[in-house]
Amino acid sequence: MAELMYWEAIRRAHDEEMARDPMVIAMGEDIGVAGGTYKATQGLYDKYGAERVIDTPISENGYTGLGIGSSFLGVRPIIEIMSVNFAWLATDQIVNTAAKVRYMSGGQLEAPVVIRSPGGTAHQLGAQHSARMEKVFMGIVGLRVVTPSNPRQAYGLIKSAVRCNDPVFINEHELMYNMKDVVPDDEYFHPLEGSEVAREGKDVTIFAYNISVHWALQAADILSRQHGIEAEVVDLYALNPLDREGIRDSVSKTHRAVIAEEAEPAVGVGSEVMAIINEECFFELDAPPMRISARNVPIPYNRTLEKAAIPNAQDVVNGVLKMFGK
Numbered sequence: 001m002a003e004l005m006y007w008e009a010i011r012r013a014h015d016e017e018m019a020r021d022p023m024v025i026a027m028g029e030d031i032g033v034a035g036g037t038y039k040a041t042q043g044l045y046d047k048y049g050a051e052r053v054i055d056t057p058i059s060e061n062g063y064t065g066l067g068i069g070s071s072f073l074g075v076r077p078i079i080e081i082m083s084v085n086f087a088w089l090a091t092d093q094i095v096n097t098a099a100k101v102r103y104m105s106g107g108q109l110e111a112p113v114v115i116r117s118p119g120g121t122a123h124q125l126g127a128q129h130s131a132r133m134e135k136v137f138m139g140i141v142g143l144r145v146v147t148p149s150n151p152r153q154a155y156g157l158i159k160s161a162v163r164c165n166d167p168v169f170i171n172e173h174e175l176m177y178n179m180k181d182v183v184p185d186d187e188y189f190h191p192l193e194g195s196e197v198a199r200e201g202k203d204v205t206i207f208a209y210n211i212s213v214h215w216a217l218q219a220a221d222i223l224s225r226q227h228g229i230e231a232e233v234v235d236l237y238a239l240n241p242l243d244r245e246g247i248r249d250s251v252s253k254t255h256r257a258v259i260a261e262e263a264e265p266a267v268g269v270g271s272e273v274m275a276i277i278n279e280e281c282f283f284e285l286d287a288p289p290m291r292i293s294a295r296n297v298p299i300p301y302n303r304t305l306e307k308a309a310i311p312n313a314q315d316v317v318n319g320v321l322k323m324f325g326k
Contacts (some may be wrong), residue, residue, distance in 0.1 A: 001184055001185060002185055003183075004151045004182075004183045005177065005178050005180050006148075006172075007039045007178070009183050010040040010172075011041060011042055014041060014044060017158070017159060018044065021162075023075050024052075024076045024077075025075060026044060026080070027056055027067055027079055028081065029056055029080075029082050031054075031080050032044075032045040032050065032053045033045055034055075036080065038118065038174070041053060060081055060090040061089045061092065061093060064079055064081070064115065065093040067079045067113055067115075068101075068111055068113050068167070069097075071098075072110070072111065076113070076162055078114045079114065079115045082117075083117065083174075084119030084132075084171065085133075086117075087117050087133055090115075094115065094143065095140050095143070097111070098111040098115075098142075098143065099111075099142035099167060110166075112164060112165045112166070112167070113167050114161045114167075114168050115169050115170065116170045117171065118174045118177075119131050119132055119134070119174065120175060120210070120262055121262060122173075123303070124302075124303055127298035127301070130299035132263035133171070134210070134263065134269065135263055135269055137169045137171070137239075138269065140240070142166070142167070143167050143168075144164070144166050144169065144192055144240055144241075145171065145240040146168065146192055146237055146238050146239065147173075147237055148190075148210075148237060149208075149211070149213040150179065150213075151180065151181040152184070152188070152190070153190055155183050155190075156189055157192065158170065160190055168192065171210065173211045176211060191238075193241055193243065194243050194246060195238065197232060197233070198216070199217055199232060199233040200232055201254060203230045203324075204229065204256040204257070204320055204324075205232045205251055205254045205257045205258070206220060206231050206234070206258045206259075206320070207234050207247065207258070207270075208235060208236065208259075208261070209237060209239065211262060213233065215312055216316060217233055219313045220232075222314075223317060223320055227321065227326065229320060232250055239269060242276065247273060247277065247281075251277055251284055251285070255286040256286055256289075257274075257277055257290070258289070258292060259273045259274060260292045260311065260316050261293050262310055264294045265296070266296070277289050290319050292319045293311065294311060297309055
């Protein structure tokens, strides 16, 4: 096991898949000569050349469409959209082409394309660079959506996504690129469906994904040490499809559920998880499910207001204590 940063794990997955298959290419803004805004493609331009590590113009709709079109012909592109805010410009290509082509062509065409993009609130980047779009893409039929919370997942999910014949959207977080964790030395393929129990517990389940997994784990530690409440933390790394069975199993064990997310609450991951709990676990519940979400405002630029707009570990602790009447 090697300890790698999040960006190093992403780069390693790119490198291994490009070395294995000459039809795997990488494309996006500044991913070549500059090595990527977050260093996730560093050194690959020198190793594989400009024909396979393609610096694109600033035209998300254009290069995303080019990558999706090439995937119809056997190319397996890994497309990086520099910020998920800019993915709005490419939604027509992602939603109306990549996600639908198999169905529209009667199975004659597939779009084995991987689209990576970082998002989330990342220290005073302003409302136009702090989007949480996972809840938009998870509602698109035909598009797989995953969101790694650590380097091991980032490495394994990219490798699995490259070899999948479905289009896969990988939602990363800008604050996690320098996080470290162990990654297997040998090839590791992470399933594109399911969830992971990041911490075992018996009293309440905290469902989280992406960066909120880290708040949930911090909250679970505080709850255990200071309040004697043992929280189970479930990492919902796959958002489409959601792991209904995993959600049901954990709630049936703990009988309480809190959903922690950085995004605004309306029409989000928390809403969908709560719907699954109410549909499939209603009679297992000892308390109503609870969401811990961002304030319903565009993310402010001011640092103090920015911190106030998004939840943290203490908010999760407070929510759990309220559920227990403390």
